[in-house]
Amino acid sequence: MVHSYLPVPPSCVDPRLKCRCAVRHTSFQNAMLAPPPIISVSNLSKTYGSGFKALKGINLDIKRGEIFALLGPNGAGKTTLISIICGIANLSEGRVTVGGHDINSDYRAARSLIGLVPQELHTDSFETVWATVSFSRGLFGKPKNPAHIEKVLKDLSLWDKKDSKIITLSGGMKRRVMIAKALSHEPQILFLDEPTAGVDVELRKGMWDVVRGLQASGVTIILTTHYIQEAEEMADRIGVINKGEIILVEDKAGLMQKLGKKHLKLYLQGKVDALPASLAAYNLELSDDGRAIIYDYDTKGERTGITSLLGDLRNAGIHISDLDTTQSSLEDIFVSLVRAP
């Protein structure tokens, strides 16, 4: 019978069932796609009252749970970008969502997720550490939780200063007070605008331990820095911003791959006009008018090929007087990106 092969007519399907199916379908799709970014910045531009255009069409997604380093020279727009996301400055164009909430139309939900440690040390002077940190928690609408504040202060080695007036603290301590304030309301996202400026080496390590601990507990961290080593050490992804534009966003692993390249320069005893065909596989390059050979190799590779190259060179009758290796650092990449017109 032909009829038995017909699908169930639409009118027979329970609409509620259909609805459930649709929901399942989309959640299934979501699971298949990448998880939604926790912060999404699209086409963001900022023109200050002075007419200066500090940000030009920024597009940037921050993944949930990552440590993202925003790297850029002075005046690049790092602080401006953070200020807009956190609600301290108005945006001129574009859209920003935090945890899916628009920062303007749904500012309460968006801002509740964020803890901010600004670049400048802005602290009250006559409040105690405990009072100022508790104040921040209240301001963000969270019920009192002395145990949490105690933990934060202990983690930041501020516990013995809890009853001190802020004015009596050193600069590095004040910065940690600001971090404590930002963490007082258990944010899901933490912005650290140059967190290590003015913090000594030991405390810096302590601070990074705190940051890693936060990441382990699921907090997304965005930090800005001028120091490439810092970005390298801490971040999962690195974005480079210059003159109000994001010029590069890459996984640190990807960047390290680029960094993994080394040049070996072999200075020759004498001069070579052309390289023998037996060395073609090494992709060598002649330089210094034939007085030197350059070999690029990957330090991350299984083998560098240096030993066999040296053997083959000797077999080809080429003798070496000296050698030199150089690495292209993130610094080099950064400088070349930023200098580019």
Next chain:
Amino acid sequence: MNYRAIRAIYLFEMARTWRTLLQSIVSPVVSTSLYFVVFGAAIGSRITEVEGVSYGTFIVPGLVMLSVLTQSIANASFGIYFPKFVGTIYEILSAPVSYIEIVIGYVGAAATKSIILGLIIMATAALFVPLHIQHPLWMLAFLVLTAVTFSLFGFIIGIWADGFEKLQMIPMLIVTPLTFLGGSFYSVNMLPSGWRTITLLNPVVYLISGFRWSFYEIADVSVALSLGMTLGFLAICMVLVWWIFRTGYRLKN
């Protein structure tokens, strides 16, 4: 409503008040006492009675208003100007609070302080002159209304000011003269009719008149007019604050 945020801001501001308790309370009490010595005792011995009450008694409501006005403006303007000045405003701006909550926190604290102050001045005055309050509830109503209105006004000045000079300017140049000329120390009816008409352009006249009525049932203008003018000024301040926050004026870049 983020009530916890309002509470946090309010308590933070009140903590500042308690920290500076001596300046906040002692200096107005001392200056009020001086007014009594100078105006009440010295001049009052010449002017015996104004509209049926002794001169010393007559000036009490005006003196209270003088302090409440200037202190409300000073407290509220400083309260919001200072975080702007030292940069701690970043935290308020980045917090999940609405502008209404910010205003309630700051203005509420400033008004509370000047209401307490007004009551202390009244108590001080009672040491010098016999004091009787015919309509205590109206007295409180005018006190609270004035404190809130001028705290709101001070808040606006604090946001507008971009330096300490500006913070001082409006209170010094406008509010203090208006208060002195607003009938704190005399009845408007004592003035020649030309001056009287000009004086009625001064909004402070209505505040002091209404407030004095609640004490002695003596008024320069009708109580309804006093109340209406005060509420009108309150409404103007509210609209201004609403506009400031809507545009982010001088708070956000």
